[in-house]
Amino acid sequence: MSKTYQTKRRCARQAAEDVTVPSSVGLAIEHIAASMKAGLLALAVQSGLAVMFALLEEDVTALCGPRGKHNPERTAVRHGHDAGSVVLGGRRLPIRRPRVRTADGTGEVAIPAYELFSSTEVLDEMALGRMLGKLSSRRYRLGLEPVGTEVEHAAVGTSKSAISRRFVAATERALAELMNADLSELELAALMLDGVHFGEHTCIVALGIGVDGAKHPLALVEGSTENATLARELIVSLRERGLDVTAPILVVLWTGPRRCAGRCWMCSITR
Structure with missing residues (x-):
């Protein structure tokens, strides 16, 4: 597409x-x-x-x-x-x-x-x-x-x-542009993954926060944040699109009310 x-x-x-x-x-x-x-x-x-x-x-x-x-x-x-x-x-x-x-x-x-x-x-x-x-x-x-x-x-x-x-x-x-955008120029301080509900569907949204504080929508896939495999594949796809994974970055995965897990970048893509 x-x-x-x-x-x-x-x-x-x-x-x-x-x-x-x-x-x-x-x-x-x-x-x-x-x-x-x-x-x-x-x-x-x-x-x-x-x-x-x-x-x-x-x-x-x-x-x-x-x-x-x-x-x-x-x-x-x-x-x-x-x-x-x-x-x-x-x-x-x-x-x-x-x-x-x-x-x-x-x-x-x-x-x-x-x-x-x-x-x-x-x-x-x-x-x-x-x-x-x-x-x-x-x-x-x-x-x-x-x-x-x-x-x-x-x-x-x-x-x-x-x-x-x-x-x-x-x-x-618009979705095709979002999912295929080059991320090699982005410098992120944090990456957040959260589930968003659209009617009967749930999507995982990847949102990056730059070192300057600006927010950058990075990806959107249908599924639940409880699905570890899907979340991991989403993060790996960001790396494949050029996102720098060598710099320190905070990854926050929101899995539900009062359940927020923060992990380092390398752990998130290798587990």
Whole structure:
């Protein structure tokens, strides 16, 4: 999961770097006038969409060359338009996106601007942030910024089920990042393991306290602190992720009310 997530992040960054930026963008006066009635945000949205379509066209031109000019050495050709969608203000907005194929017709060519604007990573992060802020998936739409009536009616992806799926995807990525983070730069004074209850489930949480007093969440696994094997494996995994085990450190394992056992670091990972 972590490798897939990191690959997507690299692809998104590469897409942002590959986008061809036009020198100017034209905006229709009638669109501006209509958007002004819905407020400044709606006007900004319409202007942003115009810029996005200009970026798409610039990328297509960069891949295929200027329209109407024959180039026998070109490696890609225009292939009409198809249904697509982009992310806008916590929503998915359906659009007609341009298509590009290789000159020999063997495959589709990715358009950097479209890859960037259609990425769902921002949607997942917004869903996670709002739900952690106690906004339910059923009321998610009420927490979105106004984007104008036209865009609002066309937008999709704000249903309860869609938000729930994004929340799950975002939490999975966050957990993968937590469980695979490099710990080699951390200098801990103490490591605490405690059980946390989530409904009918119990998880062991590893929390590090740095020499500067800062707290660092390190790992989370399902199980009970009474399970010595699981607790030991969790601590060993921290060492394998680069945590320094040669320096003196206090390890505190909370096993229940009024039962707290403090052991040295080396004893905790070798017993």
